Amino acid sequence: METALVFSPHADDATIFCGGTLVRLAEEGWRVVLVRVTDDRFDSLGLSVEETLERNRLEWQEAAGILGVAEVVDLGFPTDCLADLPLGRLRERAVWLLRRYRPHTVLSFDLADRFEDNQDHVRVAQAVAEACWVACFDKHHPEHFAEGLEPFAPAERWYFSRSGPEPNHVVDITDHLDQKVRAVCAHRTMMRHVVNQYRLQFRAAGREVPALDAAVSGEGLPVLLERYVAGVAGAVARGAGLPEGRFAEAFRREDTSEIAALL
Ligand SMILES: [Zn+2]
Structure with a gap:
């Protein structure tokens, strides 16, 4: 059984950027391990930090279940503060x-x-990009070897982004879109907060948008999220030349093919 190790800085990132792909990998028999790096303590609207921590943790686990994730790992770094930490701590x-x-x-x-x-x-x-080669070294973090671990390099890295370089790997998630939408909707606390950020931005531009008001109140949230997820995945599919009506996620994949061509 192959393993996919997924690094999600916040609870909702993996769901939004590669949720359909994770469902597909899990259905194909992969073991999907999902790492949440921060604790999302500030990501809510009108709740205390304690309640925010608890709700976001539970909603992350609910989403992971919908995505078919086999194991979740919580690193627990304080959210929105990773830039204040030495990079080496996260890389380790x-x-x-x-x-x-x-x-x-x-x-x-x-x-x-x-x-x-x-x-x-x-x-x-x-941290992850650097860790992918540092993990191969037999002199970095010898304390790991004392635990019985060994140097290791993953075969492939699939990078997602909002506006990164042209993707070279597209995954058709048409058959998994429903699960992706349900998983995004499971992050209710974080999504209400995201929508409120847009509502404030529109307000500063002099516009009140009833659909955003309804989503922040909670009842209009699933409709808006479904439209958003399908809209983005449809645009990715069209950009990749897939037929109309298909949905996709895109990655910049790094694998062994460049080196293999020289061997
Ligand atoms: Zn994030």
């Missing part, structure tokens, strides 16, 4: 996870997205 955890789970494929945010403004996303992208 990524190296440990690579050596512990020995995945065929790693999924993570793309280091090459120059327009990413969320520093948690940037730091995880940096």
Whole structure:
């Protein structure tokens, strides 16, 4: 059985960027291990930090269940603060996870997205990309070897992003779109907060949008999220030249093919 190790800085990132792909991999028999790097303590609207921590943790686990994830790992770093930590601390955890789970494929945010403004996303992208080669070394983190772990390199890395380089790997998720939508909707607390950010932005532009008001109140949220998820996945599919009516997710894949061609 192959393993996919997925790094999600926040609870909702993996669901949004590669949720359909995770459902598909799980159905094909892969073991999907989902790592939440931060604790999402600030990501809610009108709730205390304690309630936010609890709701986001439970909703993340609910979404992971919908996506067919076999195992979840919570690293628990404080949210929106990864840029304040030494990168080596995060990288050590990524190296440990690579050596512990020995995945065929790693999924993570793309280091090459120059327009990413969320520093948690940037730091995880940096730490994971570097960990993928540091994990091979027999002198980095010898304390891992004392635990019985060994040097390791994943076969493939699939990087997702908001506005990174042109993707070279597209996964058709048409048959898994329903599960992706349900999983995104499971992140109710975070999604209400995201929608409220857009509502504030529209308000600053002098516009009140009833659909956003309804979503923030809760009852209009699933309708809006379904439209958003299907809209994005449909556009990705069209961009990849798939037939009308298909839905997809896209990645920048790095694998062994370039080196293999030289052998
Ligand atoms: Zn995020």
